[in-house]
Amino acid sequence: MSHTAHIPSHRKPRRSASKMALRAGVTGGVLSTLAVAGASGAANAAEPVTQTIELPTLTTDLSSQVARSADATQQAAANYQLQAERDDAFAKAADQAKKDQAAAEKKAEAKKKAEAAAKEKAEREAAQQAASRSSERTTLSAASSSSSSAAPTTAAAPASGSVGAVISFLQVQVGDAYVMGGTGPNSWDCSGLVQAAFKQAGVDLPRTSQEQSTFGTSVSLSNLAVGDILYWGGAGSAYHVGVYIGNGQYLDAANPSKGVVIQDLSGYPASGAVRAL
Missing domain, CATH: 1.20.5 (Single alpha-helices involved in coiled-coils or other helix-helix interfaces)
Structure with missing residues (x-):
């Protein structure tokens, strides 16, 4: 007999196999659950949740549209x-x-x-x-x-007072201005004045001195009568005319510096004369 046989066993009593199996199962289940939970937590901890926004890719057409829009904006500005x-x-x-x-x-x-x-x-x-x-x-x-x-004139004056009408009209115009082409009433050229004067006697003379120098009957400068038309230059080509008023004087629209004046024939002898009355 062993020397310790009389001493009570100090070992814990054995648990039954079924209890041990049950406990092991529970423990394993719990551990499994914890392991799964831990693994899941670790996985979640290792992979943080992020949100990715995908930007649209600019295609060639979109780029062209953007460029055209920019050009249009610039053009508008x-x-x-x-x-x-x-x-x-x-x-x-x-x-x-x-x-x-x-x-x-x-x-x-x-x-x-x-x-x-x-x-x-x-x-x-x-x-x-x-x-x-x-x-x-x-x-x-x-x-x-x-x-x-x-002073008697060298020829008898025409009847009916026509000469008097011509001379009276001419005397009233003395002092008027000479203007080339003037026909009155306050400015005259030489032939315009003579034409207007003879119109007072009912005689329609031509307008120019050339024509007047051949109108009527030609008379000599030695046989002048009051009212005869004097001309300077040739007959038909005369460049100036006036009217004889007697006593060796004539009245004419002389030039721009003199105007209508009475002058002596001795100072500026005429080339010829015609009688229209």
């Missing part, structure tokens, strides 16, 4: 700038036009006033000249009448 510049230019032009119009109106008004003043002055001078001519004509008429009675 350029158009706006151009329109703004045009508007500004138009505004400046309109303002300048107003200024020019105002200046033109002011200038026109000044010109109108100047013309009115010049017209008033001309009318005043014309009135003074008319008064002066009237006085001179009265004196000349008296002198002519005296000369006619004192």
Whole structure:
């Protein structure tokens, strides 16, 4: 017999196999659950959740559209700038036009006033000249009448007073201006004055000195009568005409510096003469 046989066994009593199996199963199940949970947690911890946004890829067509849109925007901006510049230019032009119009109106008004003043002055001078001519004509008429009675002419005067009508008309025009092509009433050239004078006697003379130098009957310068038409130059090519008023004098529209005057034949002898009355 063992020397320890009388000592109670200190070992724990054995558990039954079934209990041990049950406990092992429970423990294994629990451990399995924990292992799965741990693994799942580790996996989740190892792989963080992220959200990926995929951007669209720019295709060639889209790039072209973007480029065209940019060009259109740039063109629109350029158009706006151009329109703004045009508007500004138009505004400046309109303002300048107003200024020019105002200046033109002011200038026109000044010109109108100047013309009115010049017209008033001309009318005043014309009135003074008319008064002066009237006085001179009265004196000349008296002198002519005296000369006619004192100095007999070389030919008998035509009847019916036609010569008197011509001479009276011519004397009234003394002092009028000479103007090339003038036919009155206040300015004359040589043939215009002679034509108008003979019209007073009912004679229609041609207009030019060339034609008048061949009108009527040719007379010699030594046989002149009052009212004969004198001409300078050749018959048919005369360059000047006047009318003989007796006493060696003639009346004509001489030139721009003299106007209508009475002159002596001795100072400017005529080339020939014709008688139309």
